[in-house]
Amino acid sequence: MGKPFRRVLVANRGEIAVRINRACRELELETVQVYSEADRDSLAVRLADRAVCIGTARSSQSYLNAEFIVSAAMTYGADAIHPGYGFLSENAAFAALCQKVGIAFIGPSAKVISMMGDKTTAKRMAEEAGVPTTPGSTGTVSDLVEAKAVAAKLGYPVILKAAAGGGGRGMRVVWNEKDVAEQFANAAREAKAAFGDDSIYVEKYLTGIRHVEIQILSDGENVLHLGERDCSIQRRNQKLVEESPSPVLDEDVRTKIGEAAVRLCRHVAYKSAGTIECILDARNGQFYFMEMNTRIQVEHPVTELVTGIDIVKEQIRIAQGHPINMRQSDIHLRGHAIECRINAEDADNGFAPCPGRVQYFHMPGGPGIRVDSHIYSGYQIPPYYDSLLAKIIAWGQNREEAIARMRRALFEMRVEGVKTTIPFHEKLLCNEQFRRGDVHTKFVEDVLLEVK
Amino acid sequence: MPDRNLTYQDLLQIVELIKASSQFGEFHLKLGDIEVDLKRGGGKARQAAPVAALAAVATGSSATRKPEDEHDTPQRHGHVGGGEIVSEAVVSGTGHAQGASRGVPLAYPEGAILIKSPMVGSFYRAPEPGARPFVEVGQQVGMDTVVCIIEVMKLMNSVPAGASGVVTHILVEDGGPVEFGQVLVVIEPS
Numbered sequence: 001m002g003k004p005f006r007r008v009l010v011a012n013r014g015e016i017a018v019r020i021n022r023a024c025r026e027l028e029l030e031t032v033q034v035y036s037e038a039d040r041d042s043l044a045v046r047l048a049d050r051a052v053c054i055g056t057a058r059s060s061q062s063y064l065n066a067e068f069i070v071s072a073a074m075t076y077g078a079d080a081i082h083p084g085y086g087f088l089s090e091n092a093a094f095a096a097l098c099q100k101v102g103i104a105f106i107g108p109s110a111k112v113i114s115m116m117g118d119k120t121t122a123k124r125m126a127e128e129a130g131v132p133t134t135p136g137s138t139g140t141v142s143d144l145v146e147a148k149a150v151a152a153k154l155g156y157p158v159i160l161k162a163a164a165g166g167g168g169r170g171m172r173v174v175w176n177e178k179d180v181a182e183q184f185a186n187a188a189r190e191a192k193a194a195f196g197d198d199s200i201y202v203e204k205y206l207t208g209i210r211h212v213e214i215q216i217l218s219d220g221e222n223v224l225h226l227g228e229r230d231c232s233i234q235r236r237n238q239k240l241v242e243e244s245p246s247p248v249l250d251e252d253v254r255t256k257i258g259e260a261a262v263r264l265c266r267h268v269a270y271k272s273a274g275t276i277e278c279i280l281d282a283r284n285g286q287f288y289f290m291e292m293n294t295r296i297q298v299e300h301p302v303t304e305l306v307t308g309i310d311i312v313k314e315q316i317r318i319a320q321g322h323p324i325n326m327r328q329s330d331i332h333l334r335g336h337a338i339e340c341r342i343n344a345e346d347a348d349n350g351f352a353p354c355p356g357r358v359q360y361f362h363m364p365g366g367p368g369i370r371v372d373s374h375i376y377s378g379y380q381i382p383p384y385y386d387s388l389l390a391k392i393i394a395w396g397q398n399r400e401e402a403i404a405r406m407r408r409a410l411f412e413m414r415v416e417g418v419k420t421t422i423p424f425h426e427k428l429l430c431n432e433q434f435r436r437g438d439v440h441t442k443f444v445e446d447v448l449l450e451v452k
Numbered sequence: 453m454p455d456r457n458l459t460y461q462d463l464l465q466i467v468e469l470i471k472a473s474s475q476f477g478e479f480h481l482k483l484g485d486i487e488v489d490l491k492r493g494g495g496k497a498r499q500a501a502p503v504a505a506l507a508a509v510a511t512g513s514s515a516t517r518k519p520e521d522e523h524d525t526p527q528r529h530g531h532v533g534g535g536e537i538v539s540e541a542v543v544s545g546t547g548h549a550q551g552a553s554r555g556v557p558l559a560y561p562e563g564a565i566l567i568k569s570p571m572v573g574s575f576y577r578a579p580e581p582g583a584r585p586f587v588e589v590g591q592q593v594g595m596d597t598v599v600c601i602i603e604v605m606k607l608m609n610s611v612p613a614g615a616s617g618v619v620t621h622i623l624v625e626d627g628g629p630v631e632f633g634q635v636l637v638v639i640e641p642s
Binding site for chain 2: 034037052053054055056067068070071072074075076101
């Protein structure tokens, strides 16, 4: 079970490492921040009680190296590891290694990570729990012939997905029967190269859909949902803006999706924080399970602001064996929150990453503005990792106020020395369709970026 | 004051005395045209000054600030010789990170070779508890001489000297924690 922690190792970098350090400090837990040589000057390294260099800049020699990280935990007396998001956070082998050496992994068990990380197993679990899933093949298709048969039954268009994939990769849309053979070969090849597994499953390809996800907290007995986040503003399956509540969800559908998410988590005996991602067909209110993320998510602050719950602190408490001191009836969504992910990218140039030195950074503030960031004036952005600079989250009494506050924050915010996506977000926040809340997952690509 | 130059040995002694003092906040020494400035404590981002000052003393020239020092932050920088200092700045006080090893400002002789840890783990001076240490200060070593072991989750990794010379410093206690890149042993090549 659990025991109290004294020292937590933060096995991540950037803004989420800062976030975890902050939560630990509030809980009066010491932190050990591991870092690669490229992150020597990072904010998380400065905030931590102790910082330990574990390798060179390459992720495989540092943040993705399970042995180095566990060695650092054992050498420097950490009794728990928080993996953040990305990197090893959903790596079942890493969770198992922690368990083997007696270090608490702040997240679900290796078994659950493995189960929900396999897209076809996760889908089967959802079906068993009575959660609607996108019409598609039962498990993976063994060959092109089977793929064709399934597609014919579903009706085109269909989407081919890598069973071992995730994060929006390893997918191919097929619009006609004549394209199946080629796309199937492409998808299998890409899946093999990216994930080491060429298994493919087939799903009906739905258009005009929204991405709605449910935040879950579970201590193993008490399973709660913290409402939804609408993440329909995406580009190439990467989220750009998230908000809660979803502008199109009524109380009835919210309860249905929330209960379905809780059912699924109970069915797989889920423990810790997690997110159930769904597709929502706003035209008929039908939702379908897509995948589960068994970790803290980038956009968690959106839920924190509308519920008042600190999800990272709850994760740490749960990992220590504390029960969640809340019931579903205690959880209410109050007001509206929107998050904009500000990246070091040139939106006018295909969103090309632009690492460099942040000559000057002015952080926005004022009522209802929260900034989760690791950057500072003079910070040299390492070119080895993702391009996220800061998350700006605006809360308001209603959606209009949240949008007004976000616009005000972006107007005031300064990141000089590198190109950022601030202008892109400013344009989005003025867009009539977005302001009406009438968007879908292809909105950015089809509508916003089309208009030059 | 006696009319002689501050030698490398003198400097080591001064630094050892300072290090041993728990009350040390700031130390300033001016001797002729030589100045030594050491500061311990958090709050300020820059601690490049002590590095440059000590470097100047070690080479016996007047204090020159290397261009890259302007951008240094209070973390250690390790490198090879040239009379430069390996300074492991200790930034104490709440909310500031401490390096894996206690900061030990040291002056290394010109051309000194620093053997750094290839991974994070525990440092052992001998093949087994109770056995003779691999090397001692003053010992002659060759390219393949094992100088220590870094233990990573029960796996023992031998660290070879990688150079011929004499061991001048062993910087980590037996059994002590080490991080990637941390200086373990210093060799004067011969």
